[in-house]
Amino acid sequence: MKFTFKPSPNYRDTLSTGRIMMELTAGLLVVFAFTLVLYATNADYGASYAIRAVFLMVAAVVTACVTEILWCLATKKDILSTLKSSYPWVTGIILALMCQVNIDVYALIASTIIAIVFGKLVFGGFGQNIFNPAAVGRAVIFASFSGKVAADFVTGATPTSTIASNGWLVANNSINVILDQFGGLGNLFIGNYPGAMGETSALIILLVGAFLAWRKVIDWRVPVTYLATLFIITLLIGTLHGVGFWYPLYHLLTGGAMFGAVFMMTDPVTNPTSAPGRILFAIGCAVLTVIIRIKANLPEGVLYSILLMNMMTPMIEKLTDGNQIKMMKKNLVSIGIFFVAGVAIACACSLGMEAQEISGPSVQAQGNVYTIEAKGYQGTNVFEVEVENGAVVRVECVTFEDTLGIGDNATSEDYLNSFVGKTLNDEFDIVSGASYTSNSVIEAVQSALEAAGK
Amino acid sequence: MAFITGPMRKHVNGHKELTSHAEVVKVDAGSKVLIPLINMGSTTVEVLVKEGDRVKVGTKVAVRNDHFKVPLYSSVSGTVKGIEKVMHASLRPVDHLAIENDGKYEEEAPLKPIDPNSASVEELVDFMMEAGIVGCGGAGFPTYIKYKGIKGIETLIINAVECEPYITADYKQMHESLNELKVGVSTMKKMCKAAKAYVCIKETKKDFIPTLIETFKEFNDIEVKAVPDVYPMGWERTLVYEVTKKRYDKLPSEIGVVVNNASTAIAFAHAMLCGMPIVKKMVTVSGDAVNTPCNVEVPVGVSAAEVIKACGGYTAEDVLLIAGGPMMGKTITSDAFVITPYSNALTVLKNTPVEQVPCLRCGKCSDHCPAGLQPVRINNAEKAKNIDALKKLDVMSCIECGLCTYICPSKIDVTEGVRRAKRYMSLQKK
């Protein structure tokens, strides 16, 4: 008979860190699977894009695990037990989900290695790292590999890059030009538009997030505070500049806001451990997201806001240290001050902004020949369209600035000739793989027909 | 304000079904009982008998004799055999008075029964002291202290929550002693002059709440209150907050509240009605490594080994033998220790290894600490031996409830780290 001594308590909850990480992995993969379905069913993309996405995902996960294994070998640690308590694949998956499907696979692999080694292992491994490793990897891609794309896979302009090229604020009468391009706010919510592999669908991210919060895998306070603060700030900025309710929604639904809120800011290792600390952290992320978006005019403010707030985590922890019951008032005051100041600063940053008007294609008529300048994927394309009795007689491409070899499918003679005889009531075909250019051709033809009808 | 403090409590699986409906087993003392000469960690105890003296059940054999007066009584009839040093449930060797049991259980009521209705408050407080009534919640705090000269009390809270997993002793005791419960509670209410008394029990004890309500039907200022089935609902501060929504600094009397355990009320009533102090205890024997989990009624001074034997013995070779429940009870490395007047359970668990992984910094320990502390931050500060941080983290407010270790998904001994921090702090102060 043996009576073993163990310090109390001798009773444990069933929830384990291993299970938390497995459920997080499953959640991320559900988001990814949804993206695959979107790709496979998208007329522009198709199965080859879905396969490409899987290929990238596998590359990132394998790289993450292999990097960690090599590190174990180099530092003479037990491989299996380290892997089991270090979860490198999570970093790999998150990083892949933050990239677009046309990213160069070597760029992804290189940044994964950097994410694992410099984002995590040099700090002493899981639990010790200061920065979110996946965010480190993504920042490396932005900084070093931004031009590295696989030429066979074309993705269009993203909602964030589009609005960023217009100074992150467009006038009410122009927003539809942008929104139509991405299928409206409804589609921004569903996620069938160009963007990072895991970031586009607010719908699936919110569903998975709610499930994970219910399972106690992520702390619901962080996404709720972040999204609420982001909403309030952008609503105020929008109101200040007289633009409508679409503005805060655009901020919430595009870029990495949803994905970051649910999957990255909730990374427990790199955010504060206390409840008030997490609220401060999330508010800080929201304020910085807005400032970086509108001031630095970068398409992606979320990522940098997370990295910056990761740096602030130790300070926030110190601020909220203490008996939380006795500290409640102080914590509430800190949160209040931080929130008001953050909102004020972000709004102040927006003061110099002006809502831009986006003009449609410009049309010049000479008799029944119309010269149209239309925005394509990369540059401005100029077309000549001849119209008679409300129908197209001739379409010609005068100047063409889009990617050669891809966009030019849409300027082939066959394609242009397919417009002959069409009227405003007709449907137009889109050339798959060159949707941006063909959209711009269609737009040109439509504007010519409209001008002729006046 | 759970948004910024976390819930500060947690539902835990209680395994109460193992014992709550099992028959109570009466365990007789063996040939010898050992009365522990200790109260609340104080061993300043004066022995009133000497070797060879004959004692009966209820004979006053010793008294704690410092700033508290707590009498200790014999639980059997027989002959005093002297003093033995034995491992005590508080994990240290303590003097015990050995009494040889003649098996006759001759009684000698050491107290004169008192009529709670006609007696004055002072008489009742003196009686409570004389009867050696101590808090039955586990610590053994002398109950009369709470009532002596007390003023400005509005609310009496009777704690029948029993939030420790596995333990059902109070529940069983209440079942068997409804009249004593009624007398005890109403007398305590009279003693502290509270306007209102609440008898608090977990809302999940659905079968028993109607019985309780029926018991207190005649009093319109004693209310049965169902409280959430969470841990540590039975901790004074958590319970007081649940009932009054107020917090206090040191003692609940600051906000006009007195808290007592239901089994304390019963023991008090028992003493008033028949003049007998606590010489027997209802003890839950449960866990996954004991043959027949059940509640036992056992004289004070009987060893754990004898009690476990009466419950069919152990079912595993390597066990954790816990005096109390698995959350706050201590594991003891021998089953020779004895049942004390404030024992309420023996929990026997299989010794299963726990696999630890690095801290995820998930914050669950901080979110659930009932004292509002941040165990993960305390653990880190303790490792860094950062005394200033430890002070700021209010380490000394930890009640060692164990919830931080329970909840930790990385299976770290968080509570033990906090204890280390407390010890380190005490050392530094000297």
Ligand code: SF4
């Ligand atoms: S053991 Fe102490 S620190 Fe841990 S939860 Fe309980 S009171 Fe808080």
Ligand code: SF4
């Ligand atoms: S519960 Fe455990 S893993 Fe979570 S923060 Fe506390 S010590 Fe770390």
